Amino acid sequence: MSAADRVACDYFDGRSSKRHPVTLGVEDGHAVVEGEGVSRREPLQAVRVSERMGGAARMVSFADGAFCEVRDHDALDALLHATGYRDSIVVRMQNRWRVAAAGIAICAALVVVTYLFVLPWAADQAAAHVPASAIETMSNRTLEMLDEHVLEPSKASPERARDLAAKFARLSTPDGSKIAHRVEFRSAPLVGPNAFALPSGTIIVTDELLALTDRDDEILGVLAHELGHVARRHGVRQVLQSSVVGLFVTWYLGDVSSLLTAVPAALLEARYSRDHEREADEYAARMLRHNAMSPELLAVMLGRLERAHGSGDAGSGTDDKSNDRGLPEYLSTHPATAERIEALRRP
Amino acid sequence: METPSLPDAVLPPPPPAAEPLQFTGNGAEYFRIWIVNLALTIVTLGIYSAWAKVRRLQYFHRNTLLAGSGFDYHGRPLAILKGRIIAVVMVSGTNFLFDYDPEYGLVALVAVIAVLPWLLVRSIAFRLRNTSWRGVRFDFHGAGLQGYRVFLVWPLLALVSFGLLWPSAHSRLVSFQRNHAAFGGSRFSFRGTIGDFYKVYLLTSLLFSVVPVALFALVMFALSAGASYSVQTIMVSIGVVCFYGALLSGGPFLVSRLQNLIWNRTRLESHEFRSDVKFGKLLWITLGNLALTIITLGLFRPFAAIRTARYRVGCVTLIPSESLEGFVGRRIEEVGAVGEEVGEFLDIDIAL
Numbered sequence: 068m069s070a071a072d073r074v075a076c077d078y079f080d081g082r083s084s085k086r087h088p089v090t091l092g093v094e095d096g097h098a099v100v101e102g103e104g105v106s107r108r109e110p111l112q113a114v115r116v117s118e119r120m121g122g123a124a125r126m127v128s129f130a131d132g133a134f135c136e137v138r139d140h141d142a143l144d145a146l147l148h149a150t151g152y153r154d155s156i157v158v159r160m161q162n163r164w165r166v167a168a169a170g171i172a173i174c175a176a177l178v179v180v181t182y183l184f185v186l187p188w189a190a191d192q193a194a195a196h197v198p199a200s201a202i203e204t205m206s207n208r209t210l211e212m213l214d215e216h217v218l219e220p221s222k223a224s225p226e227r228a229r230d231l232a233a234k235f236a237r238l239s240t241p242d243g244s245k246i247a248h249r250v251e252f253r254s255a256p257l258v259g260p261n262a263f264a265l266p267s268g269t270i271i272v273t274d275e276l277l278a279l280t281d282r283d284d285e286i287l288g289v290l291a292h293e294l295g296h297v298a299r300r301h302g303v304r305q306v307l308q309s310s311v312v313g314l315f316v317t318w319y320l321g322d323v324s325s326l327l328t329a330v331p332a333a334l335l336e337a338r339y340s341r342d343h344e345r346e347a348d349e350y351a352a353r354m355l356r357h358n359a360m361s362p363e364l365l366a367v368m369l370g371r372l373e374r375a376h377g378s379g380d381a382g383s384g385t386d387d388k389s390n391d392r393g394l395p396e397y398l399s400t401h402p403a404t405a406e407r408i409e410a411l412r413r414p
Numbered sequence: 415m416e417t418p419s420l421p422d423a424v425l426p427p428p429p430p431a432a433e434p435l436q437f438t439g440n441g442a443e444y445f446r447i448w449i450v451n452l453a454l455t456i457v458t459l460g461i462y463s464a465w466a467k468v469r470r471l472q473y474f475h476r477n478t479l480l481a482g483s484g485f486d487y488h489g490r491p492l493a494i495l496k497g498r499i500i501a502v503v504m505v506s507g508t509n510f511l512f513d514y515d516p517e518y519g520l521v522a523l524v525a526v527i528a529v530l531p532w533l534l535v536r537s538i539a540f541r542l543r544n545t546s547w548r549g550v551r552f553d554f555h556g557a558g559l560q561g562y563r564v565f566l567v568w569p570l571l572a573l574v575s576f577g578l579l580w581p582s583a584h585s586r587l588v589s590f591q592r593n594h595a596a597f598g599g600s601r602f603s604f605r606g607t608i609g610d611f612y613k614v615y616l617l618t619s620l621l622f623s624v625v626p627v628a629l630f631a632l633v634m635f636a637l638s639a640g641a642s643y644s645v646q647t648i649m650v651s652i653g654v655v656c657f658y659g660a661l662l663s664g665g666p667f668l669v670s671r672l673q674n675l676i677w678n679r680t681r682l683e684s685h686e687f688r689s690d691v692k693f694g695k696l697l698w699i700t701l702g703n704l705a706l707t708i709i710t711l712g713l714f715r716p717f718a719a720i721r722t723a724r725y726r727v728g729c730v731t732l733i734p735s736e737s738l739e740g741f742v743g744r745r746i747e748e749v750g751a752v753g754e755e756v757g758e759f760l761d762i763d764i765a766l
Contacts, residue, residue, distance in 0.1 A: 077482075079483075081743070084548040084549070084550050084598070084740065085548075085740070086483065086548065086739060120472060121439075121440060121443030121473070122438060122443065123484065124476055124484045134549060157465075166446075166450060167446045170450050171713065174456065319707075319712060320704060320707055
């Protein structure tokens with residue numbers, strides 16, 4: 068082998084930090100290192116080569132810990148090629164943009180599957196294990212806060228209120244199970260017509276919602292929707308899912324600021340609440356049918372709510388105070404009302 | 415022919431030139447390594463993560479150059495995998511026991527906390543003993559028992575003092591790490607004082623929490639005092655900008671000051687180090703990384719890691735007191751990777 072096939076590199080003996088400029092070559096199945104004060108000849112089987120890692124130096128090491136640090140990649144590749152050495156499959160993959168694209172696809176698939184299926188499933192499982200006392204405390208605190216800032220005592224007729232609660236209590240749930248709940252009435256000029264459920268089973272109905280209709284059956288439709296949220300533990304699941312999404316986003320982006328990370332996290336969480344609205348609608352439809360009532364009652368009420376909020380896609384009277392008008396469907400926390408009404412009217 | 419002895423041969427040799435550390439990693443290159451290994455980790459349900467970790471560390475070590483030679487990482491993937499499995503069993507076992515019976519869970523938690531300092535000391539040793547430069551390994555001489563003071567007693571004191579003692583705890587942690595570290599047979603030493611750490615932390619909290627809070631108070635005062643509408647608008651804008659600015663820049667400020675403090679007070683025998691991380695530069699890099707990571711839905715992350723490493727590594731210079739060719743290695747005892755992996759699992763970062 069000619070001197071031209073030798074690779075210039077640094078040799079270290081593995082014991083001291085002294086650098087020896089040498090050349091590395093291969094002669095009849097032996098690695099040969101030659102330089103000032105260094106002369107080694109080792110069988111190739113006893114020599115190990117570190118994998119190619121971009122532009123970083125590669126180490127050609129001997130059994131006693133001595134090694135050559137090689138930076139001339141082309142020359143080393145030629146030398147290795149002559150010995151029949153082949154890069155490992157992972158190293159070859161790391162060098163290809165096409166494989167990198169496949170890698171992106173796999174990672175994206177994992178994120179999407181986790182987000183769409185794994186996390187909601189896990190939150191559902193975990194929600195069942197959250198102690199009732201914790202849910203009770205959380206809900207009571209929320210209601211106290213709302214009573215202090217947003218809600219006022221109900222001015223609606225106590226008879227109608229009592230009547231409604233009693234009628235709703237007489238309805239049976241689709242699967243016949245008893246779900247602990249309590250219907251409360253409040254005046255809420257700031258919120259307008261609305262109803263929402265706390266995880267503990269407390270369902271708040273605003274006077275403004277009562278004023279939308281004289282037909283109690285329609286209100287029962289809304290209550291059934293809210294009971295759906297309670298039955299499916301949406302409140303607790305939402306808290307769990309949001310925490311996981313928030314933690315992941317914060318961790319991934321580094322610890323800098325929870326403010327910037329709050330935006331992507333909020334966008335990601337919006338989907339979960341839309342799913343919950345659909346689930347609650349389905350629950351209400353089944354419950355109404357189960358009690359020989361029509362899902363149309365809720366559909367009519369959704370229409371009334373939409374008109375009352377005066378927008379193409381209002382918070383639809385359930386849970387939400389926000390006005391989602393003008394937002395594309397994937398950004399909005401509620402499915403479009405028209406879509407929900409249509410779903411309820413489907414037989 | 416005999417070389418005539420020159421008169422200046424008896425003079426001590428001139429001190430060697432300063433050797434800046436250099437980072438030669440490249441974002442596109444590292445991106446491919448990162449994504450391929452991440453995908454393999456997913457496909458193998460996490461098992462490949464040990465190999466991925468070794469590659470990541472090797473990439474960063476081998477691309478860090480001092481005096482023309484790279485560092486290297488020698489951790490073995492199987493040792494790391496074993497450590498990871500034990501870490502998972504420890505943490506999930508404790509969780510499981512809590513579900514089963516809170517009393518057992520509590521006992522397990524206390525047991526984990528009791529062995530944690532010892533494990534963290536082993537973690538430092540694992541990392542250092544598997545790092546080399548020019549074939550000479552780093553080493554760590556800290557005993558497991560000493561870890562209890564810096565990893566348990568002082569953090570607890572910092573906790574009960576609502577963080578007031580944290581700079582002191584941090585100072586002791588760094589001293590412990592550095593004073594017991596070695597490169598071959600040469601010892602590192604750390605001369606930083608508790609006062610140095612208090613200075614950095616006080617300055618950080620002054621600039622990035624006290625000032626914004628004061629500004630916020632001023633804004634509230636302006637609002638309540640019934641200033642004119644335009645004045646109010648300006649005040650509120652100033653307040654918001656300061657608040658966000660403080661929140662975003664506090665981290666890079668602290669990181670830059672701490673790196674400078676720690677390296678400027680570190681010695682390897684009589685070799686000294688200089689670190690000159692500029693806050694503005696680091697802030698710019700950090701903000702850019704954050705924005706680009708969000709815009710690229712996370713794909714910028716490996717590029718961000720390279721950018722940060724290039725700057726932070728490049729800010730450190732070794733001031734040799736004599737030739738760097740004379741370091742001699744010692745036989746190094748192998749350490750298990752359990753400590754390292756438990757630490758990582760619990761997200762305890764003791765690197766620096």
